[in-house]
Amino acid sequence: MPPENLTIATTGASGSIFLKHFLLAAERDPRVKTLNFIASDSGLRVMAEELGIEGRSDLLRQIIGAPSAKIQQQANNDIGANVASGSYPADAMVVIPCSVGTLGRIANGIASRLLERAADVTLKERRPLVLCVRETPLNKIHLRNMSLAADAGATIFPLIPTFYNHPPTLEAMAQEFANRVLAHLGLPQENAYRWKG
Numbered sequence: 281m282p283p284e285n286l287t288i289a290t291t292g293a294s295g296s297i298f299l300k301h302f303l304l305a306a307e308r309d310p311r312v313k314t315l316n317f318i319a320s321d322s323g324l325r326v327m328a329e330e331l332g333i334e335g336r337s338d339l340l341r342q343i344i345g346a347p348s349a350k351i352q353q354q355a356n357n358d359i360g361a362n363v364a365s366g367s368y369p370a371d372a373m374v375v376i377p378c379s380v381g382t383l384g385r386i387a388n389g390i391a392s393r394l395l396e397r398a399a400d401v402t403l404k405e406r407r408p409l410v411l412c413v414r415e416t417p418l419n420k421i422h423l424r425n426m427s428l429a430a431d432a433g434a435t436i437f438p439l440i441p442t443f444y445n446h447p448p449t450l451e452a453m454a455q456e457f458a459n460r461v462l463a464h465l466g467l468p469q470e471n472a473y474r475w476k477g
Contacts, residue, residue, distance in 0.1 A: 282466045283371030284313040287363050287402070289395045292322025293414035295377035295439050296330040297450060302376050302458040304344050307351060309467055315351040316363050316370065318395045322379070356394045363398040366405045372465050373402040377414035377439050380422045386411070387428035403432050410461060414439040437461060445473040 286306060290299045306312050317340065319327070327333045333342045341347050354361045362368040375382060375395070382395065386409075391397040402409040411434050415422060426436045439457070447453040459472035 282311045283408070284311065285316075285369055285371045286312055286314070286465075287316045287318070287370050287373040287398050289318040289320075289373065289375045289398065290323040290327070291320045291375065291377060291379040291382040291395070292326050293377040293379035293382075293439075294326060294330065295412075295414045296323075296327045297454040298412065298439055298457050299327070299376050300331060300343055301451070301454040302374065302461060303340075303351065305455070305458045305462055305469060306467075307344060307348050309462070309469070311467060312350070315348075316354050316361075316398075317351050318354045318356055318363070318398065320356050320382070320393070320395055354394060358394055359392075359397055361394055361398075364394060364401065366401050368401075370398075370402065370407065372408040372410070373398060374410045374412065374461060374465070375399065376410075376412040376461065378411040380413065380415045380418075380425070383411060383413055383422070383429060384425045386434070387425040387432070399434075403434065406433060408465060409434040410437050410464065411435065412437050412439045412461065435464065437464065442473070444475070 340351050363370055385396045386399045391400040430436055441453045441457050459469040462469055
């Protein structure tokens with residue numbers, strides 16, 4: 281059964297365009313009923329620089345270009361938010377992009393903010409957790425943390441776009457990456473590129 285309730289989080293790693301297209305695709309998908317959105321302080325700063333976001337007011341309209349009744353923004357310092365509890369029926373969580381600092385905290389069970397707590401809950405409840413890690417080059421600490429997170433049940437889904445589909449723009453490239461993550465969660469998109477061999 282496709283997930284209906286998603287938690288989407290973003291961090292201070294570069295790649296806000298990928299977050300934008302993931303939110304747009306998930307918001308448009310009628311199978312998805314609820315999206316809880318968490319942005320770290322560093323994520324807000326990167327979005328401001330990369331997407332031209334001004335302040336925190338009306339954040340979602342600034343990101344996706346329109347208000348959304350489906351997306352509920354959660355404050356990262358609200359450790360008592362719905363997604364902080366395993367009794368809340370979230371089906372899956374995606375961190376896009378995921379900084380290696382956030383990866384490290386998730387991999388080692390350090391959950392002092394809502395983003396990491398929601399990821400911790402996702403793992404303990406054995407729900408899908410997708411970490412779209414964005415960093416290069418990778419040192420041994422990063423690689424160990426990826427291994428720890430994978431051992432705990434997370435999917436490491438590096439923020440690496442496809443090129444074999446010849447994307448004409450950065451927007452198309454980001455859209456295709458969003459399609460691939462959604463397909464991984466059981467939400468294949470009609471406009472996704474499919475390799476024909």
